[in-house]
Amino acid sequence: MTITNLARPEISCLYGYESAGQMANTVRLHANEASWSGSGTPFDQPMNRYPEIRPEALRSRLADWYSVPRENLLVTRGSSEAIDLLIRTFCRCGQDSVTITPPTFTMYQVYADIQGAQVLKAPLVADDDFSVDCETLIAACKTDTKLIFLCSPNNPTGRLIPRATILTILEARRDKSLVVVDEAYVEFSRSNSVAELLDEYENLIVLRTLSKALALAGARCGCVVARQEIIDLLDRVLAPYALSTPVIGCVMNALLPNRLAFAAKNIKATVAARDELAEQLRKLPVVERIWPSDANFSLVRFHDVDVVREATADAGILLRHFSDEAGLSGCIRITVGSADENDMLINVLSNISVNTNV
Numbered sequence: 001m002t003i004t005n006l007a008r009p010e011i012s013c014l015y016g017y018e019s020a021g022q023m024a025n026t027v028r029l030h031a032n033e034a035s036w037s038g039s040g041t042p043f044d045q046p047m048n049r050y051p052e053i054r055p056e057a058l059r060s061r062l063a064d065w066y067s068v069p070r071e072n073l074l075v076t077r078g079s080s081e082a083i084d085l086l087i088r089t090f091c092r093c094g095q096d097s098v099t100i101t102p103p104t105f106t107m108y109q110v111y112a113d114i115q116g117a118q119v120l121k122a123p124l125v126a127d128d129d130f131s132v133d134c135e136t137l138i139a140a141c142k143t144d145t146k147l148i149f150l151c152s153p154n155n156p157t158g159r160l161i162p163r164a165t166i167l168t169i170l171e172a173r174r175d176k177s178l179v180v181v182d183e184a185y186v187e188f189s190r191s192n193s194v195a196e197l198l199d200e201y202e203n204l205i206v207l208r209t210l211s212k213a214l215a216l217a218g219a220r221c222g223c224v225v226a227r228q229e230i231i232d233l234l235d236r237v238l239a240p241y242a243l244s245t246p247v248i249g250c251v252m253n254a255l256l257p258n259r260l261a262f263a264a265k266n267i268k269a270t271v272a273a274r275d276e277l278a279e280q281l282r283k284l285p286v287v288e289r290i291w292p293s294d295a296n297f298s299l300v301r302f303h304d305v306d307v308v309r310e311a312t313a314d315a316g317i318l319l320r321h322f323s324d325e326a327g328l329s330g331c332i333r334i335t336v337g338s339a340d341e342n343d344m345l346i347n348v349l350s351n352i353s354v355n356t357n358v
Helices: 056-066 078-090 107-115 134-140 163-172 228-237 245-254 257-282 305-314 339-350
Strands: 073-076 097-100 118-121 145-151 178-182 204-209 222-225 287-290 297-302 331-335
Touching: 056 073, 056 222, 056 245, 073 078, 073 228, 078 107, 078 145, 078 178, 078 204, 078 222, 078 228, 097 107, 107 118, 134 163, 145 163, 163 178, 222 228, 245 257, 257 287, 257 297, 257 339, 297 305, 305 331, 305 339
Parallel strands: 097 118, 097 145, 145 178, 178 204
Antiparallel strands: 073 222, 204 222, 287 297, 297 331
């Protein structure tokens, strides 16, 4: 069998929407566009024309940056849209399942719930720095498990999944499930992308985003990297004109060599700031534990998380609280900020008195 046989039958035979063709140096009287450019738009390009159906120049530039063939990449509105596309393409409502490794990115669960796919859970091993237990994960899968989501580095724990673990899962589910490795934070780790394994594993899918490493969260641009036959399936489901003209221009500019060099400098600085912030946090009486991180954030457990919540809120500092999630009692995820923002946080936490014997 080919891996595309895992797709929903109705998607396999889907004939995608045929958008109005686009050719340079032509008179466009075929797409019901306005013949005039709207006033008041702050963008370089006129907004009266539809953007490219698929931004091919952007696709090529992203493929070059990620070192994959362009036919193995589909540009999406952030990697979150890619998660939705995958579940809608491969999971039949009320019949198929996905496997996740909580605590992890909650959108895997959300999109599965929207599609009506069952969510199977193989919890991370909290006592082992939230590692993935391969035996538990593989045992959790069923015959109808179409997708396995692995967030690496994981959100919110910050830990990179070892390459050997991913290989074990890929092998065990080679003809049974697609293994989706979400690498939203991989640039902040010391690991190469597992996309280099695509030639060997047809059931591997990799998600990338420009939100973190390129500081483009507001642009909403990411991509799916997979075998061409999978990309072609997803392309049928993805809405036409998915990326707006301003976003395409913004991202193309961000991928110029000088901008990528600027981003690389800031990624390096963020990693150094992450490690420095973690070291300062470890010294604070209010901190019970801080886990090692391969991302641009750290997961921290506090002795009295409610006191921390109140003190930081009073100071106007927003943190992400995870105390209500299984295995994360007292835990907060702290994003690495600017030097001034990090200093402000440390100052607020330093002034909290906590009885660690409670």
